Amino acid sequence: MSADPLPQPSPNPASGRTGSRTAAVIPAAGRGVRLGPGAPKALRALGGTPMLIHAIRAMADSRAVSLVVVVAPPDGAAEVKTLLDAHALPDRTDFLVVPGGESRQESVRLGLDALPPGYDIVLVHDAARPLVPVDTVDAVVEAVRGGAPAVVPALPLADTVKQVEPAAPGEPEPVVATPDRSLLRAVQTPQGFDRDTLVRAHATVTGSVTDDASMVERLGLTVVTVPGHEEAFKVTRPLDLVLAEAVLARRRLNDGF
DSSP: OOOSOOOOOOOOOSSSSTTOEEEEEEEOOOOOGGGOSSSOGGGSEETTEEHHHHHHHHHHTSTTEEEEEEEEOTTOHHHHHHHHHTSOOOTTSEEEEEEOOSSHHHHHHHHHHTOOTTEEEEEEOOTTOTTOOHHHHHHHHHHHHTTOSEEEEEEEOSSOOOEEOOOOTTSOOOEEEOOOGGGOEEEOSOEEEEHHHHHHHHHHOOSOOSSHHHHHHHTTOOEEEEEOOGGGOOOOSHHHHHHHHHHHHHHHHHHOO
C-alpha cells in the first residue's frame, strides 16, 4: 500500500458514465457481537486470512475498481493499515484507510469524504461479505455506468415471509400478513451509486437506515437490482463462518482461489 498521494483523475465530461472511475468504500468499524467474543468481525480469520482482506480483494479483483477506501474502527486505523501492508493486494489498485464513526452510516459518510475528485461511481461493500464473486461486482458497476443512480445485487427469497405484530419478550408474535415473496428480494452488497447521488443522500437523510440504497429511496429516486449470488452472504453468526470456510475451501480446491 503506497504512502504516495492518490492520483487525481479528471472528471468524465461525457454524457452517461461510460469510462467513469470507480471507488469502493468498505465500512469495517463494527464489532460484530453476534459472532461472539474476540476480534472485530472484519478482522476474524477466514481460511487463515482476515475477512476484511478477502472483502478488499473481492473489490480489487474487479478491473473497474481503482481505489478501495477501508473505514477502520475509530481507534484502529493504524492496525488496519498494518494489516493491509502485511497482505498481498493488487498493485493496480490504490488503497486508503480512514478512521470510522460510531455507526455504519457515519462510517460510510467518512469514507465518502475521503474520496478524491474524479471517482464518479462509488461501491459500498460490507466487510462481512468476504466471498462476493467479481461478476457480481462488475454487474453493479455496469448498471451504474448505464445510468442507474443506485444499484443493489439481490436474490429471490426461498422462504415464506411473515409480517408479525410486536409482542412482549418471550411471548408469541401474532402474524398479521404474508407478503407475496415473488415481489421480495434479499439485498446484498456491493451496492453501487452515482457519487453525487450518494453524497446527497448522506447529507439529507438523517434517520436510521439499514443500507445506503434505503437512503437513496428516501430521496425519491429509483433503486434497481441486478442478480446477486448465493456466495455473497453476510457472515454474521458462527454458522455463517463455518459455511464461509466451506465455500473458500471448495474455491481453493476447484479454482485455485
